[in-house]
Amino acid sequence: MTFKEFFKGQKSRFFWLNIIAMVGVVVLLITVTLYGIDSYTHHGEKITVPSITGMNSSKAAQILDEAGLAYEIVDSTYRKDMAPESVVEQSPTAGNFVKKGHIIYLTINQTKTPTIVLPDIADNASLRDAQAKLEALGIKTGPAELIPGEKDWVYGVKYKGRKISAGDRIPSSATLVLIVGNGDSHASADSASNKTAVAESEEPANE
Known part of the structure; x- marks a missing residue:
C-alpha cells in the first residue's frame, strides 16, 4: 500500500465519521427541542375540569387553583334560585379534559337584584x-x-x-x-x- 492510498483511505474514513457525528448532533438537538416544547406546553398532560357550578366564587377559585387551572370572570347575571356571588356557568364544563394552566371562564350571580x-x-x-x-x-x-x-x-x-x-x-x-x-x-x-x-x-x- 502506498502513502497516497493510505491517506486516501483516512480521508474517506474521517469524512464518514464527520457525517455520522453531524447526524448525531442534529438528532440530539431535535430530541431536546421536542422535549422542551412538550414540557412547556404540557403535552400529554390531561386535567379533568372540576364541577364548580353553584359554588361560591371564592371556593371555586380555590378548587381551580389546586387543580392547576386558571379562571376568569367574564360575565354576571341574576338567578333568584342561586346564592349571590355563586358560579352560574363555567366553560369548559365539568368533565372535559384540558391542559395545566387552562383558563376556565365563569359567569357569576349578582349580589343585588336588578x-x-x-x-x-x-x-x-x-x-x-x-x-x-x-x-x-x-x-x-x-x-x-x-x-x-x-x-x-x-x-x-x-x-x-x-x-x-x-x-x-x-x-x-x-x-x-x-x-x-x-x-x-x-x-x-x-x-x-x-x-x-x-x-x-x-x-x-x-x-
Whole structure:
C-alpha cells in the first residue's frame, strides 16, 4: 500500500465519521427541542375540569387553583334560585379534559337584584297588552284586582299592596297586581254620580 492510498483511505474514513457525528448532533438537538416544547406546553398532560357550578366564587377559585387551572370572570347575571356571588356557568364544563394552566371562564350571580322601570300601562293599556309589556321585561303578574269599570282595562298597578306609577323602579323578580275593570261600567258611572250627588248635598245653601 502506498502513502497516497493510505491517506486516501483516512480521508474517506474521517469524512464518514464527520457525517455520522453531524447526524448525531442534529438528532440530539431535535430530541431536546421536542422535549422542551412538550414540557412547556404540557403535552400529554390531561386535567379533568372540576364541577364548580353553584359554588361560591371564592371556593371555586380555590378548587381551580389546586387543580392547576386558571379562571376568569367574564360575565354576571341574576338567578333568584342561586346564592349571590355563586358560579352560574363555567366553560369548559365539568368533565372535559384540558391542559395545566387552562383558563376556565365563569359567569357569576349578582349580589343585588336588578331593578326595572315600570312602563306606562296604568290607564293606558288593556290587560292583555299590559301583561305582554311586563312579560317582555321579565316581570310576572299575579291575579288581577277587579274593580267596576271597562272590562279588562288596566286602571292601576300594585306591588306588595302599594300602588306604583310609571317610571318607578321595581325588582326584576317582582310580581305585580294589575287593577282591572270587571266590565261593570254602569256601576262605575253610578258610583261617580252618587259621589257627585253627595258632594252637592253637602254644599251650603245659597241665601
